[in-house]
Amino acid sequence: MDNNNTQLVTYNDDDVDEHSESKDFFSLQNTGVFWCNTGTLHNAEALEKLVFLIAKKPKCLINHVQRIYYCFQENLNEQLYAALVDLLIILNKQGQAISWRMVLGTKSRLISEQLQELKSYLKGDQVGASLLRGNQYSIFSKGLVGANKMVRQIENEVKKDDALIIALDHIQYSQLDEAKTVLEEAILIQPERLDLHQELFELYKLTGDSNRFHQLLANLTRLGVSMTDDWNQLNNYFKGQNNNG
Numbered sequence: 001m002d003n004n005n006t007q008l009v010t011y012n013d014d015d016v017d018e019h020s021e022s023k024d025f026f027s028l029q030n031t032g033v034f035w036c037n038t039g040t041l042h043n044a045e046a047l048e049k050l051v052f053l054i055a056k057k058p059k060c061l062i063n064h065v066q067r068i069y070y071c072f073q074e075n076l077n078e079q080l081y082a083a084l085v086d087l088l089i090i091l092n093k094q095g096q097a098i099s100w101r102m103v104l105g106t107k108s109r110l111i112s113e114q115l116q117e118l119k120s121y122l123k124g125d126q127v128g129a130s131l132l133r134g135n136q137y138s139i140f141s142k143g144l145v146g147a148n149k150m151v152r153q154i155e156n157e158v159k160k161d162d163a164l165i166i167a168l169d170h171i172q173y174s175q176l177d178e179a180k181t182v183l184e185e186a187i188l189i190q191p192e193r194l195d196l197h198q199e200l201f202e203l204y205k206l207t208g209d210s211n212r213f214h215q216l217l218a219n220l221t222r223l224g225v226s227m228t229d230d231w232n233q234l235n236n237y238f239k240g241q242n243n244n245g
Helices: 015-019 045-056 061-073 077-091 096-105 110-124 165-172 176-189 193-209 210-222 231-242
Strands: none
Touching: 045 165, 045 193, 061 077, 061 096, 061 176, 077 096, 077 110, 096 110, 165 176, 165 193, 176 193, 176 210, 193 210, 193 231, 210 231
16 A cells, blocks of 8 residues: 555544644545445444454454444444444554554544543543443443454464455445355355354345345245245345344
């Protein structure tokens, strides 16, 4: 990437020592480099997509930056706080410079208690990242069960040319259609691989792709593959979406 010298978030350095009351602002330059193409997705779908990518690849810093920037621009203040908490948890006291830039650059959207929580952690007043208090939108904060269920150390469990690994690589770069194709083809060959099914279910639900879901369901039925309850649940989900639409 040729933007190594680009300053992602601008803020007054004096804010770290709380000596300045300068105006808060958050600025990403050349944002096209950092923003994934969400096309015509609605706001909620775009954010859900980013959360999905972070849950899959928690150490991919660019996705965290995209999520924080998106929440800031869309005035999603609670989601913004959750995005900051998740970033600090994953960094785990590493990357102090970017951590401060993100927190201080977005503080105009945070309530005082949230800002103090994040600053106290960065200053070392709290021992570990697990002590950071999240909210209902946090993925990795302690005590919450959510999208972090999708984070699995699968790289050490399967071969690098495995369909699941290939699909996850596509997901990391927002190539969701390609990921679905890889998983669909693999399931037709290895229908007993429930991990492939679960990954594909998440993609179908995330993208609302009922057409491809029903097409694969028909192909598997013709092959005589027994369907698990998850297939019925997702089928009912799409039926409910159509009824509400």
